Amino acid sequence: MTPALHRAPAGGDLLALLGRTPLARITTDLPCPHPGFWAKLEGLGAGGMKARAAVSMVLGARERGELRPGAPVVESTSGTLGIGLAFAGQALGHPIVLVCDTELEPSMRRLLRTYGVRLELVDRPAAEGGWQAARLARLREMLALLPDAYWPDQYNNPDNTTGYASLAAELTTQLDHLDILVCSVGTGGHSAGLIRPLREHWPGLRLIGVDATGSTIFGQPARPRHAYLVALPIGLTAALTHRGWLEELLIRPLDILLAVPSLLLILLVATVFTPGTAGLALLVALANIPDAARLVRAAAAEAASRPAVEAMRLQGETWWRMGVGYVGRSMLRTLAADAGIRLTGVLYLVATAAFLGVGVAPDAADWAVMVDRNRTGLFVQPWAVVVPALLIVALTTGSNLLFDAALEDGGRTEKKNGRTERKNGRTERKNGRTERKNGRTEREKGKRT
Numbered sequence: 216m217t218p219a220l221h222r223a224p225a226g227g228d229l230l231a232l233l234g235r236t237p238l239a240r241i242t243t244d245l246p247c248p249h250p251g252f253w254a255k256l257e258g259l260g261a262g263g264m265k266a267r268a269a270v271s272m273v274l275g276a277r278e279r280g281e282l283r284p285g286a287p288v289v290e291s292t293s294g295t296l297g298i299g300l301a302f303a304g305q306a307l308g309h310p311i312v313l314v315c316d317t318e319l320e321p322s323m324r325r326l327l328r329t330y331g332v333r334l335e336l337v338d339r340p341a342a343e344g345g346w347q348a349a350r351l352a353r354l355r356e357m358l359a360l361l362p363d364a365y366w367p368d369q370y371n372n373p374d375n376t377t378g379y380a381s382l383a384a385e386l387t388t389q390l391d392h393l394d395i396l397v398c399s400v401g402t403g404g405h406s407a408g409l410i411r412p413l414r415e416h417w418p419g420l421r422l423i424g425v426d427a428t429g430s431t432i433f434g435q436p437a438r439p440r441h442a443y444l445v446a447l448p449i450g451l452t453a454a455l456t457h458r459g460w461l462e463e464l465l466i467r468p469l470d471i472l473l474a475v476p477s478l479l480l481i482l483l484v485a486t487v488f489t490p491g492t493a494g495l496a497l498l499v500a501l502a503n504i505p506d507a508a509r510l511v512r513a514a515a516a517e518a519a520s521r522p523a524v525e526a527m528r529l530q531g532e533t534w535w536r537m538g539v540g541y542v543g544r545s546m547l548r549t550l551a552a553d554a555g556i557r558l559t560g561v562l563y564l565v566a567t568a569a570f571l572g573v574g575v576a577p578d579a580a581d582w583a584v585m586v587d588r589n590r591t592g593l594f595v596q597p598w599a600v601v602v603p604a605l606l607i608v609a610l611t612t613g614s615n616l617l618f619d620a621a622l623e624d625g626g627r628t629e630k631k632n633g634r635t636e637r638k639n640g641r642t643e644r645k646n647g648r649t650e651r652k653n654g655r656t657e658r659e660k661g662k663r664t
Contacts (some may be wrong), residue, residue, distance in 0.1 A: 229306035232261035233270060234381050238389045252397075255386065262302025268404055269299030271378025272367040273307055286363035287312055291350040296369060297323075301330035312361070314354045316346045369404065379408030387416045400424035499561055510553055511546065518545035558611050 242251040257264035276282035289312045297313045304311035316337045341348035358364050398406040410422045589599035
């Protein structure tokens with residue numbers, strides 16, 4: 216069932232400008248080839264692409280009695296929702312107070328102030344939780360200072376998605392058919408508000424979400440690969456070197472780190488620095504380096520003890536060819552299995568650190584954080600826990616299957632090459648026997664002559 220739109224009060228002349236944005240057919244050349252597509256130009260509408268959601272949240276609060284006439288609306292934002300709220304405030308008679316940080320672009324500041332918005336800028340990140348925690352702390356201060364102030368809380372407000380029902384209705388009248396919907400994804404309100412009513416009209420519609428690289432929506436800020444970037448050269452060098460002191464120098468400091476629990480290490484560093492998202496990625500990588508390096512060293516030492524490596528050394532092969540070309544390839548199966556297992560642990564380590572105020576904010580759209588944050592309401596709204604949990608399972612399972620498939624292809628190629636080499640060897644031995652037989656025949660002829 217399509218969500219019901221909130222009705223605007225009489226006299227809202229500005230609200231008549233909301234929506235009814237044009238649809239354009241894009242056929243011009245782009246960096247990648249395409250057959251052409253339709254673009255809904257929401258940015259040309261009054262209040263920008265978030266105006267529908269902003270008006271919906273303000274009207275919903277008024278209808279429920281949560282927002283009194285003329286009372287201020289306070290929200291934390293660093294994106295386009297601020298312009299939409301400015302439009303809603305002008306249309307419905309509410310002053311808008313936006314809590315932002317100093318990273319907000321100067322052009323956006325000027326635009327918001329032109330719309331009559333009061334900006335509260337946070338000049339430093341919080342010791343725990345970074346910029347987002349600092350904005351939320353200032354927001355709570357403003358709610359206490361301003362009488363009857365209302366906080367829409369866009370991340371948890373169902374009116375956010377309801378506001379896009381009118382956009383979905385416009386698309387159904389402007390298009391005869393729709394196969395794929397491509398949406399930018401931030402908080403998820405835009406895509407979630409569109410896909411449900413559109414699928415009632417076109418049941419087979421596919422949704423593709425697009426976000427920037429490194430976003431916590433589609434990828435975690437910390438990955439096992441960061442640890443392997445350091446662990447691989449350390450482990451390989453320790454395994455292949457013939458100098459015992461060098462191996463001790465590389466491995467013993469890591470043993471000290473290995474004795475410290477990962478979460479404790481992250482918290483100890485966080486007491487000195489405010490890591491933020493990028494810092495958390497480095498901390499998680501640092502926590503994973505010791506055991507990853509130990510695993511690389513053990514796997515490399517086994518491969519380095521094979522006769523093939525000794526033969527390569529006697530032939531004068533370079534360290535790079537021995538370490539990467541032979542030993543590195545021999546470790547792939549072991550490291551791929553470890554990376555798949557380590558990925559799940561990293562996801563939950565990030566979530567645990569977030570709830571202790573390090574790195575990702577507790578209300579961030581992080582899958583593992585979502586599972587932990589929503590588990591208390593498991594029996595009220597199970598999908599809030601089940602969906603992010605399934606995404607984590609799908610990510611880890613898919614990663615392992617991808618590694619397995621790649622390694623299996625490589626294994627089949629190696630086996631095929633091995634069979635070819637053995638076949639060539641048998642052919643050479645057969646040719647050798649033929650040559651020896653021919654030699655004996657010639658010698659016998661010579662004797663008779």
